[in-house]
Amino acid sequence: MNKKIVLLFLFVPLLMALPVFAADSQWVLEQSTLAYHVSHPLHQTEGMSHAARGKGVCHDGQCDFLIAVPVKSFDSGDSNRDLHMLQVTRGAQFPMVTVRTRLPETVASSATINADLEVQFAGQTADYKQVPFQLTTQGNETKISGTIPATLSDFKIDPPTLLTLPIKNEIPVRVEMTWRKQ
Amino acid sequence: MNVKEARVLNGLGILMLSIAISQPLQAQTSQPSPNNQPASTSHEKTPPSDNLPDAPSGSKTTEPSLGDLGFPSAQTQSNPEEQARLDKRTHMLKIHQRMGLITTVPLLATLLTSLNAGGKNTSTTSRNVHNALGAVTADLYFTTAYFAIRAPRIPGTQTKGPIRLHKALAWIHGPGMILTPILGIMAYDQRNRGEKVHGLAAAHAPVAIITAGAFGAALLSVSLKF
Numbered sequence: 055m056n057k058k059i060v061l062l063f064l065f066v067p068l069l070m071a072l073p074v075f076a077a078d079s080q081w082v083l084e085q086s087t088l089a090y091h092v093s094h095p096l097h098q099t100e101g102m103s104h105a106a107r108g109k110g111v112c113h114d115g116q117c118d119f120l121i122a123v124p125v126k127s128f129d130s131g132d133s134n135r136d137l138h139m140l141q142v143t144r145g146a147q148f149p150m151v152t153v154r155t156r157l158p159e160t161v162a163s164s165a166t167i168n169a170d171l172e173v174q175f176a177g178q179t180a181d182y183k184q185v186p187f188q189l190t191t192q193g194n195e196t197k198i199s200g201t202i203p204a205t206l207s208d209f210k211i212d213p214p215t216l217l218t219l220p221i222k223n224e225i226p227v228r229v230e231m232t233w234r235k236q
Numbered sequence: 237m238n239v240k241e242a243r244v245l246n247g248l249g250i251l252m253l254s255i256a257i258s259q260p261l262q263a264q265t266s267q268p269s270p271n272n273q274p275a276s277t278s279h280e281k282t283p284p285s286d287n288l289p290d291a292p293s294g295s296k297t298t299e300p301s302l303g304d305l306g307f308p309s310a311q312t313q314s315n316p317e318e319q320a321r322l323d324k325r326t327h328m329l330k331i332h333q334r335m336g337l338i339t340t341v342p343l344l345a346t347l348l349t350s351l352n353a354g355g356k357n358t359s360t361t362s363r364n365v366h367n368a369l370g371a372v373t374a375d376l377y378f379t380t381a382y383f384a385i386r387a388p389r390i391p392g393t394q395t396k397g398p399i400r401l402h403k404a405l406a407w408i409h410g411p412g413m414i415l416t417p418i419l420g421i422m423a424y425d426q427r428n429r430g431e432k433v434h435g436l437a438a439a440h441a442p443v444a445i446i447t448a449g450a451f452g453a454a455l456l457s458v459s460l461k462f
Contacts, residue, residue, distance in 0.1 A: 111300050118299040133393055133399060141326040152302065
């Protein structure tokens with residue numbers, strides 16, 4: 055009898071605490087392609103990176119995501135342009151681009167989401183509200199694609215020039231990511 | 237109180253105790269919401285310091301931090317020296333670009349005046365004008381080259397893209413820009429002596445054309461996408 059009481063005493067709190075732990079889940083960024091697009095009267099250029107890492111932590115039905123990518127990892131196929139990009143974006147001083155967002159845990163089952171993004175880049179922080187993304191979920195994997203409507207002025211970056219002609223202010227960033235739930 | 241009632245009371249007591257114990261556990265793992273607001277709106281209300289990528293996770297907030305992502309610290313740390321090197325490099329290459337564009341003006345003028353400087357029916361004046369323009373072109377060219385050569389190199393950078401062609405063409409127009417004036421002086425002297433341009437000096441025009449062509453191609457290689 056005493057043994058049973060002791061066991062009950064030990065297990066009931068654990069059993070009650072279980073749902074709390076079970077509600078926690080994590081997401082890990084498996085694969086990613088981030089590409090910025092630059093427009094110039096003489097050039098249309100894309101710089102691409104596959105070096106992003108990301109993590110999502112879910113609690114109480116809300117998930118906090120952090121995605122980070124080194125500025126240096128973007129490759130436009132022209133080393134001279136990449137170094138120039140690194141310079142104008144102050145990429146050595148602020149080597150990482152980070153994106154934070156909070157989403158309801160249930161969105162994984164949606165086909166589209168609108169996310170509020172907080173982007174830190176070039177020593178500046180810019181908020182993008184209701185950025186649409188497309189989702190495809192298969193098992194534990196969710197593929198997300200969309201475009202962040204970034205501009206140079208959002209991050210106080212002076213537009214680089216080629217032959218005295220500046221590039222356009224708009225530098226949309228195409229995002230393709232595969233997340234795995236853990 | 238019989239034995240059965242005592243057991244039921246014992247059970248209830250344990251249950252109450254269990255609930256009391258489990259509450260702090262839930263409190264530790266729940267999302268912090270400073271103003272008792274729903275978690276979905278707290279993103280905008282979160283103090284900026286909590287949003288910093290380097291903010292430690294698990295202390296006040298459960299948001300992931302940059303440290304959780306496993307980037308090497310060397311990759312995430314600010315490097316002001318490298319930024320200064322990049323700034324200097326860009327500054328020097330901007331001057332290089334501007335000077336290169338300026339150089340094309342006397343270069344084209346030199347090519348145009350060469351029509352009256354060579355051949356049978358030429359005057360000393362046209363040769364002098366061609367000579368002077370050639371000298372200005374060479375001066376501007378070497379100033380342009382200086383800013384490219386002296387621009388700081390960024391360690392670990394692998395050269396790729398159109399800049400490779402731009403640099404390769406320098407091996408043609410660079411020696412060409414040294415040879416052309418030398419051959420030009422030789423040709424100038426021969427013409428002033430009333431001689432027909434001969435020997436090495438006869439290569440002045442072809443070398444100049446190749447040099448100008450390589451220079452133009454180098455300019456276009458970084459200006460146009462092909």
